[in-house]
Amino acid sequence: MKSLNILIISILSIALFAACKKEDAATPASETGQMILQFDNKVGSEELNLTESGGTVYPYKTASGQTFNITKMGYYISKIKLETEDGTVHEDEVNVSANAAEVKGYYHVLESNSSSQLITLKNIPAGKYTKVTFTIGVDEDGVQEGAAGGVLDPAEGAWFWNWNAGYIGFAIEGASPNSSQKEVVGEGWKIHEKSFALHVGGWKDVAPASGQTQKFVNNVKTLTLALDSPITVSEKLQPKAHIVVDALKVLDGVNIDFATSYAIHAPALGKPLAEQLSNAFILHHVHQ
Amino acid sequence: MPLNYKLYQAYPTLCWVCIFVLLVGCQKQREAPDNTYVFVKPANFPEPTYTFKNNPVTKEGFLLGRRLFFDPLLSKDGSVSCNNCHIQSTAFADAQQHPLSIGVENRVGIRNAPALANLAFMPEFFWDGGVTHLDFVPINAIEAAFEMDETIENVVKKLNESTVYPALFKKAFGVDKVTSPYMLQALSQFMTMMVSANSRYDKYQRGEGEQLSDDEQAGLTLFQAKCGSCHTGALFTDFSYRNNGISTTFSDEGRARISEATEDIGKFRVPSLRNVALTAPYMHNAKFRTLEEVLKHYAEGVQPSATLDASLQRNGRLGIALTSEEQRKIIVFLRTLTDNDFRSDERFQNRNEE
Numbered sequence A: 001m002k003s004l005n006i007l008i009i010s011i012l013s014i015a016l017f018a019a020c021k022k023e024d025a026a027t028p029a030s031e032t033g034q035m036i037l038q039f040d041n042k043v044g045s046e047e048l049n050l051t052e053s054g055g056t057v058y059p060y061k062t063a064s065g066q067t068f069n070i071t072k073m074g075y076y077i078s079k080i081k082l083e084t085e086d087g088t089v090h091e092d093e094v095n096v097s098a099n100a101a102e103v104k105g106y107y108h109v110l111e112s113n114s115s116s117q118l119i120t121l122k123n124i125p126a127g128k129y130t131k132v133t134f135t136i137g138v139d140e141d142g143v144q145e146g147a148a149g150g151v152l153d154p155a156e157g158a159w160f161w162n163w164n165a166g167y168i169g170f171a172i173e174g175a176s177p178n179s180s181q182k183e184v185v186g187e188g189w190k191i192h193e194k195s196f197a198l199h200v201g202g203w204k205d206v207a208p209a210s211g212q213t214q215k216f217v218n219n220v221k222t223l224t225l226a227l228d229s230p231i232t233v234s235e236k237l238q239p240k241a242h243i244v245v246d247a248l249k250v251l252d253g254v255n256i257d258f259a260t261s262y263a264i265h266a267p268a269l270g271k272p273l274a275e276q277l278s279n280a281f282i283l284h285h286v287h288q
Numbered sequence B: 001m002p003l004n005y006k007l008y009q010a011y012p013t014l015c016w017v018c019i020f021v022l023l024v025g026c027q028k029q030r031e032a033p034d035n036t037y038v039f040v041k042p043a044n045f046p047e048p049t050y051t052f053k054n055n056p057v058t059k060e061g062f063l064l065g066r067r068l069f070f071d072p073l074l075s076k077d078g079s080v081s082c083n084n085c086h087i088q089s090t091a092f093a094d095a096q097q098h099p100l101s102i103g104v105e106n107r108v109g110i111r112n113a114p115a116l117a118n119l120a121f122m123p124e125f126f127w128d129g130g131v132t133h134l135d136f137v138p139i140n141a142i143e144a145a146f147e148m149d150e151t152i153e154n155v156v157k158k159l160n161e162s163t164v165y166p167a168l169f170k171k172a173f174g175v176d177k178v179t180s181p182y183m184l185q186a187l188s189q190f191m192t193m194m195v196s197a198n199s200r201y202d203k204y205q206r207g208e209g210e211q212l213s214d215d216e217q218a219g220l221t222l223f224q225a226k227c228g229s230c231h232t233g234a235l236f237t238d239f240s241y242r243n244n245g246i247s248t249t250f251s252d253e254g255r256a257r258i259s260e261a262t263e264d265i266g267k268f269r270v271p272s273l274r275n276v277a278l279t280a281p282y283m284h285n286a287k288f289r290t291l292e293e294v295l296k297h298y299a300e301g302v303q304p305s306a307t308l309d310a311s312l313q314r315n316g317r318l319g320i321a322l323t324s325e326e327q328r329k330i331i332v333f334l335r336t337l338t339d340n341d342f343r344s345d346e347r348f349q350n351r352n353e354e
Helices: A002-020 A247-253 A267-280 B005-026 B059-069 B134-143 B152-161 B165-173 B180-192 B200-205 B214-226 B291-301 B324-337 B340-344
Strands: A032-043 A067-084 A089-091 A106-110 A118-125 A127-136 A166-175 A195-201 A221-233 A240-246 A281-287
Touching (some): A032 A221, A067 A118, A067 A247, A118 A127, A166 A267, B165 B180, B200 B324, B214 B324, B291 B324
Parallel strands (some): A032 A240
Antiparallel strands (some): A067 A089, A067 A166, A240 A281
16 A cells, blocks of 8 residues: 555656656757758849839830839748658748747848848758748738747838738839829938839738628738659758749739839739739749 | 665655645745736736737836837937827826827827727727737837837837947847837837726626616616627727718728728727726717717717618617616716726836836
8 A cells, every 4th residue: 555655656756757847859850951942033034133213224024015123022931831742741940039030930032132032941851852832921820929020020121011010921113104103202211203012911811701792801822832853852962942933924914004003002902913923933943 | 675664654755745846846936926017817807819928028028118108219309209199197098188199290190099908908909900919009100100200120220229228128138139029029018017907897896895876887787788789898899890970971991991891981999998988089080079979979979871880770760779867877887987096007107217
């Protein structure tokens, strides 16, 4: 009886010790490696070269013949997933934090910043991958954690809508002789005549009540691209997937007329543009 | 048994002591609770919506948030602080002489500043619900041209250059550099602590020995029957967006600005009515100066429009059937929602010596 008591007590104490202890770090993982996603912005078949804001040279042309330049282009990429042939999915770590160093899995790819165009994915289990999935924009999970640092910090260049709180997922700005934008001058800022700004945002996913029309627009898009040939990730190999983002696919996809579509700053107006994103992001090739 | 007999005898006791120590060790320290800087959910309130797991309230964070709240450094010309439009004596609503908020260079805003209380329990903010997280609210105030007309980058720059703030951010968050998320989190720590739950009505409801007079009691019953379909629950709002008939046309489209649906034109968030006797004028556009005018509106002033709430147009009649005696009793009841502890709580006063 007594020894049973002791046994129970001992087990209990051990259990308690174990419960109190912090969880041990996961057992050393099997082999992992890295891979790079490279984003390359283009306008049709031409490389994108940014024009200085206010510039009046228009190097590009839409299918309908409107010439234009681009002064800014970029997007958020988040929630990246890799899938192997047998369907095993590796998810890039995602974390929102006020501490910039702890913000993980959100990438702000900007044409003006070439290092932002290379996303290095780390801690990928070694294996043969055939598909990459990612989200363009920042969805509800990213917004509803509250104030965040790093690429999500509006004081450090994050693209944020204040009045309809959330991040702009994709944007193209530039100018076209067809644009109806008038000059607007504020203190320390200026909107140039003939400029355009196409901002795609909106993340609320609210199913309409029965008998009601759809309210809100969720413009956050998730795409899956098949790799043209499977890539092998290992300790020694660091493959690269080259993704082309064609601005013209977005603009021609909506048959843009800069005379009427030059200031898009709300979810509903951005919806047609968002719907073209699946055509604009193209897996070009992979390097093993 | 290789064990020493005495130790063997003592072992079970020792183990129980061990377990006790361990259990205590596992638990959080239980000293006499000093809740000065702790967020406490009132017993009669719902669960908070605020993400405290990302931003737990600490004394240092709260005091930093309070300093920021009272500091005109947050505005472009150093003339306007949050406190200019959100004043404690009116439950952090705007001063009564400012129907629409007044920002830098005396620019007039488009909406009446609401009271700030119980923000930790709200799912969305502003009259149109455009902001879905408390942390993001101050960005609007700071950057709106008719409020503080400043940029968030520049506020962060000014804070980093200040002689006091970097040390305070270090103390509160352990950071060497001020960044915007920590500034916003500090403000949220201050604002989530603004819990107003000590009105006479609360004390009555929680059975803390408070009684309501016959008129107040009758007003409560009438209120629940006539107003409770929208102003419901512990916070006196269901947080929906509705058109309560204050106009036939809406230059400020309200909820439709966010939902981009025409069926939401003229709908505004059902406001909490806590401390309502202090927060005149009323409605998003400050249309009514007194509670008497508000009650009169519901009884005989409701205006028709395409999006008017169905509950305000029943049986071919606009508004809510209320005799003037019933209106009076409802107002008597609404006055029991005033929380004088909240209005005079020293924690929310501008005391930056600490």
